[in-house]
Amino acid sequence: MGASRLWKKMLIVFVLAFALGLRLFYVLGEQYEPVEYDQKNYTTMAVQMLEKGIYGYNEAKSNTLVTPGFPVFLAAILAVFGYTDIERTFMVVRVLQVFISLGAIWYIYKIGLRLFNRTTGLIAAFFASVYGTFIVVNSLILTEVIFLTSFMALIYYQIKIVQENRTRDHLLAGLLLALAVLIRPNTLVVAPVPYVFLWFQHKKPYFKEISFGVLAFALGMLPWWIRNAITFHEIIFISKGGAGNPLLGGTDPYYRGTLDWSKIDFNNQQGEAIKRIKEGLQTDPALWIRWFTVGKMKEMFLNKLYIGDYGSSVPAWYAPWIPRFHKFLVYAGMGGSLIAFFIHKSYRYLITVFLILLGTQLMFIPEARYTIGMMPFLMLIISALLVQAVSYAAGLVRGRNKTGGGVRKDVRSETDGSKAV
DSSP, X not given: XXXXXXXXXXXXXXXXXXXXXXXXHHHHHOOOOOOOTHHHHHHHHHHHHXXXXXXXXXXXXXXXXXXXXXXXXXXXXHHHHOSTTHHHHHHHHHHHHHHHHHHHHHHHHHHHHHHTOHHHHHHHHHHHHHOHHHHHGGGSSSSHHHHHHHHHHHHHHHHHHHHHOOHHHHHHHHHHHHHHHHHOGGGGGGTTHHHHHHHHHHSOOOHHHHHHHHHHHHHHHHHHHHHXXXXXXXXXXXXXXXXXXXXXXXXXXGGOSOOOGGGOOGGGHHHHHHHHHHHHHHHOHHHXXXXXXXXXXXXXXXXXXXXXXXXXXXXTTTTTHHHHHHHHHHHHHHHHHHHHTTTOHHHHHHHHHHHHHHHHHTTSOOOGGGGTXXXXXXXXXXXXXXXXXHHHHHHHHHHHTSTTOOOOOOTTOSOSSOOOO
16 A cells, blocks of 8 residues: 555544544533533433432433433443542543544544545544534533434445445444434434435335344334333333424424413423414414424524534634634535535435435424534535535646646545445
8 A cells, every 4th residue: 555545544543633632622621510401301310210220301200201322321421430429420421422422523534435535534524523513512411422423323334235235234224223213313214215225226125135224223222112111011112202392392483482381281292282383384374384494494503503612612713713614514515415416426315314304303493402413414515515626626727738628527536445325
């Protein structure tokens, strides 16, 4: 292997080291207030699991309001390091999450390499390493870090399914889907995507391969299903009651105070939400359609930025660039997608998954936190378009210096193992 090729392969190591430094600098240097809201609820739940053996979120009794991915992760750390000095143990969680978060960056790189080329993967990984939200989430006692890493791993193996259709990848993707669903249930919506792409490519349903993926998913979910069946004497596939609150919370267009929580039946929040949506579409369809599309998109991606006080932890000259970089990713990623969708199937795969995730989240309360799983797709799309644009421009310049003109290079022009979906 030539020195130049080895150097290119080593660049991701420097990106990961840089990302590690940024995250440790923030996490170890930050001053933390006592946790509250979801962070406090997860902590209370984990302690309750250890002391009383009761798996219940925000209640002193068993329930299925949240799936067990993060609660079990947190309880395991508390069991090993104790929770008498809870702030010390929180720091253990934060530092551990820093190292786990590198996995998400690695898989973003691998996705870019596999779909396009090494340069695309490196640029996307660098974007992920410096993106403010991806740094801040390491300090939170929440699902974001372990979700993002497991989700990016899932997407990578789904892409391998489309490209190579190996039994091993179907099994791994099924297990990773179970893991991601046990952390964030909405992940389930992306399960059919690789099989839809396989169908369009080969006009074949691949029932045997699908059965392998389903079996692996079922094995990953089985402990949760057994627990629910024993505890509640019914089949609870993912969760029960947890989605009603964010669904209902998203039925107050532009936060005009039309949702009177004092009159809500909290045992039927999902039913209340559906009723409000139906009534809204009948009385003022333009308002409700606008709210459930561009209105919520603006709230999630532009009106809010999930970085906490990160701006005060960086040099003054850099702080203004944190929201600017976020807006660049949003505008360039979404705008570029309108063009990229018609360029190549690799773009179409990323855009399809992004749109499915977006459509799902638009049903719920529009929180910036829910964009975390979508941002890597924008980073990858922008990176590939930048590389393709530079490659095309370089080809034009070379063409002017040669008789007969230049040759346009494909976005996957580097021969480094990249493949199209």
